[in-house]
Structure formats: structure tokens, C-alpha cells
Amino acid sequence: MHDVQPEPIAPVIPKPRGRAIVITSGKGGVGKTTTTANIGAALARTGATVVLVDADVGLRNLDIVMGLEARVRHHVLDVLESRATLDDALVVDKRVSTLRLLAAAQTREKDEVDTQAMHDLIDRLREQFDYVLIDCPAGIEMGFQNAIVGADEAIVVCTPEVSAVRDADRVVGLLGNREKIWLVVNRLRPALVRKGKMLSVDDVNAILRLPLLGVIADEPGVIVSTNKGEPLALDDASPTGAAYRAIAGRIAGTDTSAPVIPTEPTAMQRLGAFFGGSAR
């Protein structure tokens, strides 16, 4: 046996890389940004470090939904083009201390972003954060490619409409082999489904065949929350907030329950909403 000089053991165990998840849909206006904001807030509330990256260059919205528009000083392209450091550009959330936002550039074009640079940026963020959530722009062009390039996992947001399902189907094909591709069905109206006037969650997933992460009802609270810039996920009284928190739990692996399909409010709940009016 050789007398081997023992190597000094590195004192720092490398931190496991965070998870990069892109929130995408193909079709615009199905609620990608709202979903990103709420899942991010719900994950960060549990103590995980989360950064939300707005990849919708030219149409910056995530800061508005998060209520952080007044705090944005720098954006993704400032970082990519070395006009600001990453730390300078990360906006600290005003409610959850472990939540950060990296805003998109509002006055630039999507194809000004270099795909490799974007990939590198996501990799850098994964060194620092437990979760990197990327809010993807609508469409399947350059902006989409830049948004998905660094993500191992994807959440496809789809509303129960023919056009949204078709686009989601296309996007799933374009995402190719990811570690995980989940589905969030957004804007479900239980009363319409019951009357046979809206596609059901099963109808949607008969086409897409993705693991269902959660179902979000179309309810006034969502609009109110975006008016105020306060993600519903942080509202303990909101059932929709609870649905977002359950989604976060399923992503983290702490919630193994099957997603709850929203039902119509009972007569008493409707009466309560009429008089109490929790949603303003």
C-alpha cells in the first residue's frame, strides 16, 4: 500500500443547484404572469429562495402583477449587457423576504436577447436560488426560445378554450424532453362546465396528457389582486390563494394530494360574498 497523503477535505459542500422552471402557454392572455407571480410568492412563503425572471422583453408585466413596478431600477438586458450587476438588478419583494424579481426590459425587442447569454444567466441564478421561475412571453418565436433555454422543467398554463389547448399542445411539442412538464388549468368556470358550456379539466388533459399541478377558478379575486399588485397566494382567506399554495407544495414535493377541481360557490358563500364582499 502506498502511503497516500490525505487530501484536505473541502469544507464547503456545494449547494445543490436550484430548479429552473419556465411558465409558458403559447397563447397570450391565459394567465402566465399571474401564475408565475403566485407560484413564486407561494414557494417563497415557505422559506425557499425564489427569483422570478420576466422573459417577456418589450412587454414587461410581472413587476406590475407583483406590485413592484416602482422598485425596478435595472432589467434583464442591463445584466446581460453588463450595465448592472445581477445583485443590483434583483428587486426584493416587499412582503416576502426570500422573493426576488428580475424585470424585463420594456423598451427593447425580444430578439435583442442572446440565447446563450440568457442560458448563462439562468445558470447563475440557479447557483443562488432554490427556484428560478421564468415568465415566458406568448408565441413560439425568439422570446419563447430564450425563455425556455435554461429551464429543465416547465409549467404549461392553459385555459379551457379550443385555441388555448391547441397552442398548449404545440408548445408541449416544442418543449421537447424536459425533466418535467406540468399543467395548470386556469380560468375554469365550474358553473359553465356543469352546464356543458365549457371544456372540463378532463377534456383539456385528454389532449395534453400532462401531470396536473392545479386548477384555478375564474373568480373576481384574481382581478382584484392584480389591480392591487398583491399575489393571491399571500392571502390566507382566499380559496384561489390556497390553490396556488397547493401548486407550490406539489412543485416542492411536500403536497402529494391530487389537485382539487374548483366547484361552484354554495348559496351561503354567494350570500356572504354579496354582503361581505371580500373581493373589492
Place this chain on the structure above:
Amino acid sequence: MIDFFKKLFKPEGSSSTARERLRLVLLSDHLSLAPDVVESLKLDLIAVISKYVEVDEAACDVTFERQDAAIAMMANIPILSMKTRPPSPPPTPSGPPPAPEPPPSSFGTPATAKVADEPAAAKPPSPPRRKRRRRRANVSPSLGNAAPVPG
């Protein structure tokens, strides 16, 4: 009048219309994927199968159909006659159908296997001109030759 009562008592939801439209639109979306790729695949298929049997090239047809979780390729390749001597080694006709997702290189195998299953093919090779009878080998459905296509 009857229609009116029908509507009154049995409200026809538009979600069934949505389902049907969705089904059709996705079908056409998937079928229209890269026609040049389909054409080149068809030519390759014919080339491979022609090593074993004589096929009616003009009547060959390759289409794609969405099945449960994947898209299945349906190749309809009419066979005109057997080749007098199959190239070695001869394909083994026995065994279970191929795995649900065989590698693309095995596309030609099921067609050959199918033909070899038939009694006529088991006989010693006959003069090719005499038995010029069209025999259709449906490559895909019976043998589960599902070729997943991105899309």
C-alpha cells in the same frame, strides 16, 4: 316547434362542439407536420422494403394518426410480388410484435414479418411473374409500429 322544446328541455352545451373542434384541429395540426419529412420517410421506407418484396411504389401511402399518448405512423404499402431470393439473413417471422416504440431503423421489419407470416410466402420461391397478385401489407396498426413524432 319541436326543436324549440328540445332546446328547452335538453340544453345542448357548446362544450361538445368545442371538444369536436379541438379534436379535428389537432388532428390536422399533427398531420400537417413537415410534409417534406413525411415524403422522405416514405421513400426510405419503400427503399428498405423493396429489398425484400416488390412494392407498388405509386400506391404507397404514409400517414400519421394520433393514438393514446403518441402519434402512430400508418404505412400502406401494396406488395406486387415476393423477391425470388430474400437477402440474407432472412427475417424471422416468429416472436411477439415489436416494442411500442421501436427505433426508426426497424420500420421495414414488420412489413417483412407480416408478409412472411402468410402461407404463400412459406412455400419455396415461385417464378415472380406468375404470382403477380396485389397483396396489401398494412405495416402499422396490427404491429403497433408507433413512431412518436414531436408535435
